[in-house]
Amino acid sequence: MNVIRGFATTFKHLLEEPVTYQYPEQIRPFAERYKGRHELKRYDNGLEKCIGCSLCAAACPADAIWVEAAENTDEARYSPGERYAKTYEINMLRCIFCGYCEDACPTEAIVLGHEHRLSFTNRKDAIFTKDMLIDPVPEGGQATPQKVEPGVFTRAIPDMEDPK
């Protein structure tokens, strides 16, 4: 009797959809809150959200982030504020994907995305630079640095809307 029940179960499952994902051909959808590789965000006009404040680096428990800042000018503008990140690096070997950097960021510039394929063969490659982290320029936006009209960006930090 037990033998029959066993075979029945086996046959039943033979007819069911498999639960195995054929990674990498098949990728499982991520939970919205999954914390993968960081992305540095841009505004719609292409300017970078990051203002180079280093608060993410200060919040990071693993000391994984390195920021060096510089000043924007209207000739070469990277961010809408006075300051931008000249160097922005995250050492992915140190990062524990806790998301504290995201919490600390006053401009919502750094967001942990869904990218999880983070293998490297060499320790140096584990250091992700700004070019690797920053989002592509959105459609209709311009790459940075931008040349802008004087008098448009006069705030030290762009006014932030209430976070939605």
Next chain:
Amino acid sequence: MTNTVRIIINDQTYDVPAGMNLVDAAKWYANDDIPVFCYHPKMEPVGMCRMCLVEMGTIEKDRATGQVVLDENGQSKVRWMPKLQTACTTTVSDGLVIRTQTQQVQDARQNVVEFLLTSHPLDCPICDKGGECPLQNLTMEHGPGVSRMAFSDKMRLDKHVPLGDLIFLDEERCIQCARCVRFQDEVVGDDVLAFHERGRSLQIITNSEPGFDTYFSGNTTDICPVGALTTADFRFGARPWELTEVPSICPHCPVGCNISLSTRLDRDFGGKTLIKRVMPRQNEQVNEIWICDKGRFGHHFSRSEDRLEDPLVRERSGRLFAKSWTDALAAAAEALKAAGSDVAAIAGSGMSNEDLWALRQLLAGLGSRRLGAWPPTHAGAEVVAQVGVGQGTNLGQLGRGDAVLVIASDLEEEAPIWRLRLKQAADRGAFLLVMNARPTRMDDFAAQTIHYETGEAVQALLALKDSDAWKQLAEAHNLVIVAGAEGLSLDGSRALAGAAANILLETEHVGKPNSGLLAVLPGANAMGLHYLGFTPAATLDIMQNPPKVLIVTQADLLLDDPTAAHWLAKVETIISLDLFASGLTQQLAAVALPIQSFAERDGSYVNGERRVQRFYTAQGPMGQALPAWQALSRLGEQLGQGTAKLSAAAVMVEIAQNVPAFAGVSFKELAKVERQYPDVGGKDLYYGGTAYRNRGGLGIQIPTAADQGQTVARFEAAADEPPKTRGKLVIVPSVRLYNRERTFRPSALVHARVPEAYAEINSADAKKLGIQDGDTVEIAIQNAPALRVRAHVNGGAPKGTVIVPRHLSDTAAPLAVTVGEVSKAEG
């Protein structure tokens, strides 16, 4: 001692000196930090911000009997004032009672902070002050946490106002405490900032042209209690908490200001440690909590493009080739061996004591004692060693009843912080007498000014006895004479130092603190040169009788002296140890060895007040450069002079054993610190500003002969013969603080402030020569290429004299007083 009074702070009784400010007394004696914004311990209180409100009262006394009235519990009765009072405008008095922690006080503080924040932007994430900001800290400690202010009603003001080339103002951040305005007015005496408008539209403006025209502007960024004032140099360089603080000594002038180098790793500097900013480090006897803008912004040379990075050897073809240290040292050793004892050395005043000792040992090993000090412009160090200002001198203590005589020096340009401190001494009531052949900035602060004929400083000093000023000097409680060498030959400056010393001896102003001689010697370690046996007289001898091999260390002979090429032509081999690749190294050196600047290694300097002070390794090294002591000691090893020393500290041990002046000095002793008043640089940045607390050492002042109780004989002080002009003009070199020296030129942000090369010509002479203000003129002296400069005919020069500031162009200006011809240049 001063009288003390008894005050009560939060029910505890304290005895504090009478006349002390209440905020200071509470902090120093009761460890009670009364929050302040506008009050600063180095300035007069103004009571503008109301942050320091406390409950205040006095112990009640019976009018008739003078007895303290007791309440029913037998406690003395306090008559409380009906409202809170500002602590900063209160001077302690007997029976003063305050409470600083009650609810009423806390509410008041909370209200003041809330009120200040109504017009303050939320810039903290990018503000240079964020992380070391008094407003941030006091908001965290006393602020309300929420604001009743509607965000949309916030002030919108200009956020990027350059006040001159060095300082930026953010109008929104300013809380109108007037610390910056008062600093410029009270402490510096350059009244270039002001309040503009009234009420909520009140703003800081600069009223000078060019803007913020002063040598001390950077200090306002330290004492500004918010990030309203930021320096162009540091702007966004790093967040304060990311910086490592390294104690150091300013390498630019004889004051020897204690500084902190704030360092951080930097991608653009190859991932090495880099100086991000220079900050003052408290040393009340040297620079208090101030530094000048040259010290603050003049660090870029330490990593300039022109730095010599590899050892170079000149091949037969005449070209320099990079070599390994071993090969370069071998080449140098070979040249030295061939020369036997026909060797001499010239050392610049930026060399540390350890470097100088190693150089002296190297030459001793070769049998030579020809040790020249560079530049050979000022004698008098030997006089300072005997009757210099006494041990424990603090210029900040000079005041009523004291006298200061400044002669033959443009102190503002040569030693800015001495000028600042002596200006304040004059404000406190010291009699300040300024003597020079021409008007200088110091005249503005002087009680009396005497102008003598060019070159006749000694005569003028000797003639003082018959003047009205003499009584003031002779009877002064303390007397400091500050002697420079402007307009004098080397002999003349020696005679001047001697004549000044004689006055001090005669009036018994030697061998005690706050009295004695200060010589305005050039460079950071001119006294070190003296104590280690390097003299300007030896340099003159080297110029006249050139040796076969000349070792030149950190001295820019070609750029300093227009006749250098002429006399150096007779030297067979030049071995140059230099920071820079241009100049002497490139043109004449047979072997060039790269050495490290003050920023890259440990060492010590002796400042003009004979204080041995230690600096520490801050910045990553440039190329293969080594500390000079190490390069020299390895060269000695090659020559069989024993094994090379391993550390600067070990060299100092040897100096202490061999040079009596350094007895008892060691790196450990130099690093000792003690609590200094006022207590700045702690957590409470609102009190003193962001100047650093001294953690690197206060240094050790070398005693003078007079301090040690030796009788000092009177000095030879024969007046110098005035130069024979034979119809020519006397050319007097002068010093400008901002110039084009290789140690300052790389600081590009100051370029706009470096004057175009000029010469001051008297209007009578100019008229004779057909020269007008603004003309280009050529100055010709013997054995030197002509110097082209702009003529200034505006009352700066006495008749028959042309004042030529050194280091303003790439052609060397005369090094010493000389005679020459001035002619109008074509085109």
